[in-house]
Amino acid sequence: MNFFAELSLKNLKRKPLRTFALSALVALLSFVLFGGTILVTSLKNGLDSYSARLGADVVVVPYAARSEGQFEDVLLQGIPGNFYMSSSKIDKIANVEGVDKLSPQFFLASTSASCCSASVQIIGFDPDTDFSVLPWVNRKYGGSIGDGDIVVGSEISVTTSGKLKFYNVECNVVATLERTGTGLDTAVYANMNTIKQMAKNAKELGFTFLDGVNVDKSVSAVMIKVKSGYDAESVAAQINMAVTGIRSGSSTSYVSGVAGGLDNVSGIIGALSVMIWVLSVVILGVSLFAICNERGKEFAVLRAMGASKKSLYKLIIVEISILSAVGASVGVILSGAFILPFGAIIRRSLQMPYLVPEWWQLALFAVAAVVISVLTGVIASLFSVKKLSKNDAGLMLREDA
Amino acid sequence: MVVKAEKISRTFLRNKAGTNFFYAVQSTDFQAESGEFIEIVGKSGSGKSTFLNMLAGLLTPTEGKVYIGNTDLYLSEDGERSQFRNENIGVIPQGQTGLLSLTVLENVLLPSKIYGKCDGEKIVRAEELLKAVGLYDLKDVYPNELSGGEMRRMAIARALIMQPSVILADEPTGDLDEENTALVMSLLKNAAKGGATVIMVTHDKDALSYADKVYSMSGGVLSEKTA
Known part of the structure; x- marks a missing residue:
């Protein structure tokens, strides 16, 4: 040295x-x-x-869900939430100028009761119209999401059998998503048939949070892609004016906070x-x-x-x-x-x-x-x-x- | 090696802002031949140490030149001058000068380590020097465990490790008793007999008998004392 x-x-x-x-x-x-x-x-x-996973230019949720921050709670912190609006609003939203594609989502919070494997947020999406969830699923799983199939967030523990039960619906875990650092890491994704079966079972099991909700005619959020050349903020404002009982916001407005x-x-x-x-x-x-x-x-x-x-x-x-x-x-x-x-x-x-x-x-x-x-x-x-x-x-x- | 000073002087400012300076050493000519043992005596503050430090290349003279052999000491850059000092000049500074992080043996070997010249031969020489100054048994202790006199003897062994051609010693017998003074003086005298030029600053009257020449310094003026 x-x-x-x-x-x-x-x-x-x-x-x-x-x-x-x-x-x-x-x-x-x-x-x-x-x-x-x-x-x-x-x-x-x-x-x-968070910005990438939002995956839509504009998001529409029930008015209360936005004003009470429930939607952000689900996205950011993984706090499960149940909020619904009539699916009839989808047609009204589709008629607003500038809307290119739209896809509904249905949210359901599972419970820690024996009917469920874990208390998480379940998000139902329509694989036929979806453009915000599937791109992420496809990074891990190339197959289709059939009835009874679920894709889970990175923080969901899966048993060796590869099955999880929600409201007595036994589901096959077909993929685990990449970590996002958002509340979506504790979410479970299913197609609309699967989640609506879970919701119906929840009603039958006596859970009251779905009281007054027609499961088949309700959605929790509508994800929207705007047409090229249209401003997302303006389209969101148009939707707010055209449709009542909802709150529409551009992805930027969700991210800006x-x-x-x-x-x-x-x-x-x-x-x-x-x-x-x-x-x-x-x-x-x-x-x-x-x-x-x-x-x-x-x-x-x-x-x-x-x-x-x-x-x-x-x-x-x-x-x-x-x-x-x-x-x-x-x-x-x-x-x-x-x-x-x-x-x-x-x-x-x-x-x-x-x-x-x-x-x-x-x-x-x-x-x-x-x-x-x-x-x-x-x-x-x-x-x-x-x-x-x-x-x-x-x-x-x-x-x- | 011949040590030669040509009209060297050194001034210091009494206060930083003013122009009030004084001469610590007045313009001085000096020469010491190889094998000569020269002592410089004088009161505290007379300029002896300043003069010695200028000869050692440690203090730039305000005016004048210092030659060690044929080398104009202050003509070269610091790095070159430092290496020259390491190889040719054994300096015994005033006071306690042991490096506290190093053992006695490591302190003695210090000059040889600076330019990576510490080999087995140097270690043997260091041990011999420690035996000569009576510190061999303490070679593995640290300087803070030594007495003032022991520390001074260690500094002398350290100055001799490179077998320098010039030895400059500032009060080397200051803390030593009669027996140790005699020991140190004989070591320096032997170095002079071996061809080294030894210049020593001292207050010690007992030490004067070893010198070939004695100079006196007073008010920055150096003058040779006649017997």
Whole structure:
């Protein structure tokens, strides 16, 4: 090992408390940088995924479902909901100018009672008209979704038999969808025949949430694709004017609230990161400056023995780099350990879609956090290096004699 | 190696903002031949250490030139000058100068390690030097476990490790008792007998008897003392 690297290690070992305190500061910096990047990227991924999974230009839901936020609850947080409107509204919606394609969906919340394997949101869609669910299903399953077949979200546990029961309808799980970081990860998809059979059974089993609902003539949401050249916002507004008892919104309007939340969170994390970075540079800079002053005699002796100024800069920079690299690595590990296992809790707390990046992206962020933290240490040490470069060793020996 | 100073002087500012400077060393000519043992005496603050540091290449003179052999010391860049010092000049700085992270043996080997010249031969020499200064049994301890005198003897062994042609010692016997002073002085005297140029700054009157020449420094003015 190079002598100055060896000496750096020995110096760090000799003052364990000082080394620990400075490393801890760098660890805090890398903790915030890595953790903040994971959070912001996960939220951004979640938002992209949410936007993509919505899959429609305009979504129509019963008025109450939109005003009470039930539809967003289903999408964002996976809180099961039951809301219905008459399927007769589909024809009225279809007549609005600018509507190209439309496909109804039927929502049904299962329960934790013995008739159901789990309490989840079941979404019924029409494979003949659908354009928002099947593209995602087809990424995992190329076959058709027949009666009794279901496709499940990534967070649904499937038994070894590959079957799940909802309202006494035993279903074959034909595919598990990719993770989205949204409430849809806890959803189950079935065709209209299957979900309506479940709804009828629910009624027979005495569940009251379907009281007054004609299952065969009801839908929960209508997904709409607008014609080329038409503005989704305008079409949504036209639908709101033409059809009563519903609320129509463009996908942008569903996403904009979440995007606003993401901007807020990103802003807070960005400001926190900058603050801690500045704090780290100042505290490390002042500490290293004081330490270098205290070590003036040591540096002067090294100079007297023939060490050049450059090798002393190297000594300082190697010391701070080792200290920063260790601190930054610990910070990254702690940050990962604190944040990565708790994605579901973070999603629920922030009420925003949350999709953790791929492992290679995490590795990249970790390396970047370590590099930035080490560079921060090196930048902070430049004050000391500058002071050292100004002084003749003879003066340092004289000052400390 | 001949050590030669041509009209070297050094000024310092008394306060940073003003122009009130003083001469720590007045314009001085000086020459020491190979094998000579020279001592410089003088009161504290008379400029002895400043003069020695200029000879060592550790303090740039305000004016004048320093030659070690044929090398104009301050003509070269810091890196080159530092390596030259490492290879040719053994410096014994004033005060306690052990590096606290290194053991006594590692401290003695320090000059040989800076440019990667620490080999088995150097380790043997370091151990011999430690035996000569009576610190062999303490070679694996750290300097904070040494007394002031032991630390000073360690610094002397360290200055001799590279077998330098020039030895510059600033108060090397400051903390030593009579017996250890005699030991250190004989080590330096032997180095001079071996051809090294030894220049030593001291307050110690007992040490004066070892010198070939004695200079006195007063108010930054160096003058040779006659017997």
